[in-house]
Amino acid sequence: MRKILVVGAGQSGLQLALGLQSNGYEVTLMSNRTADEIRSGRVMSTQCMFDTALQHERDLQVNFWESQAPRIEGLGVSVAAPGSFDPGPSQRAIDWVGKLDGYAQSVDQRVKMAGWMETFAQRGGQLVIHGAAVSDLDYFARTYDLVLVSAGKGELVSMFGRDASRSPYAEPQRALAVAYVHGMGPRPEHPDFDAVRCNLVPGVGELFVMPTLTTSGRADILFWEGIPGGPLDAFKGVKDPSEHLALTLELMEKFTPWEYARATKVELTDANATLAGRYAPTVRNPIGRLPGGGAVLGVADVVVANDPITGQGSNSASKCAASYLDSIVEHGDKPFDEEWMQSTFDRYWDTAQHVVKWTNAMLGVPPEHVLNLIGAAGQLQPVADRFANGFNNPADFENFFYEPEKTNAYLASVSGV
CATH class of the missing domain: 3.50.50.60 (FAD/NAD(P)-binding domain)
Incomplete structure (x- = not known):
């Protein structure tokens, strides 16, 4: 043996x-x-x-936990409208949800x-x-x-x-800050199924919200990725978990008010439910x-x-x-x-x-054709679905993501232009 x-x-x-x-x-x-x-x-x-x-x-x-963990059936992308961080749907230049062919889970x-x-x-x-x-x-x-x-x-x-x-x-490209919480409200756009939410704030960073199964049952993860030196790069030296959560919510209220609106009653799942750091x-x-x-x-x-x-x-x-x-x-x-x-x-x-x-x-600044692709997903459900399923099979991005010619040809084929 x-x-x-x-x-x-x-x-x-x-x-x-x-x-x-x-x-x-x-x-x-x-x-x-x-x-x-x-x-x-x-x-x-x-x-x-x-x-x-x-x-x-x-x-x-x-x-072992497949029957207990939330079934994540979609992946949503929102892009904050440039220059204004007031509450309301006008704050999202882009907002859509792609359906996954096979559900995802977080334990x-x-x-x-x-x-x-x-x-x-x-x-x-x-x-x-x-x-x-x-x-x-x-x-x-x-x-x-x-x-x-x-x-x-x-x-x-x-x-x-x-x-x-x-x-x-050679250097970290994002400052990372995580909080596991109970009490997150549903997204009004899809109250009947769970989805991971990817919120992009151009020039600032990203907020991810995902349902999970934790030690105390169902929860949600609030995860900030901040561009180093920017307004989201604010967690260094924050040791107290409640202070970490308060800062997380303060940044959500400012930069992703549509997510903050369903997070007003959250509390940490436990005393060890926060994490911050960065790596290259x-x-x-x-x-x-x-x-x-x-x-x-x-x-x-x-x-x-x-x-x-x-x-x-x-x-x-x-x-x-x-x-x-x-x-x-x-x-x-x-x-x-x-x-x-x-x-x-x-x-x-x-x-x-x-x-x-x-x-x-x-991690870089998205080129124009990628912005066009993400924007088109809001009007063309097959584009949203394909982008979402790329998280399961990233090799597919070779076919429609990196090169403007392939992106444009793909969008033309889906829209029938």
């Missing part, structure tokens, strides 16, 4: 560990926190997982990671609660057939060099070389970390875990050498490259 070590217990690490376990591998999982510490700790992300990523969980039969990672970790242990997996250092991996690389690093922060990431050719940004989107080399000569393979955020503006983090982690699992199982008893590690990453990059291209494009 081949022995595999997975370092890091997030979406990718746990999904991969559970998948390997179900395929008969002897798996050790290292986490720097226990399941109880994760469950009672601070929120970790704004995960909204679309159909393809959810299917990977169904395939492994670890979709607070505190719920999911704690549950998955307990499941892994109950199924006989070796669970080690210990923060790993590079020196630890030097030893483990000699005692395991394969070491996978899925801990996306801290010392271990430094083993994986930045791939400058695939990383156009980065693609790294997939192979980490150890001082003793061994090699380890980076997973998900370790090797491809995108800004969350397109909501792809947990989706990419799930897709990476599924791709790596296939590569490991197909490799049989052959050694997991550096050539295999590189080809395994390259196989995942076939998918990941589309996420990187789209996310980096969305």
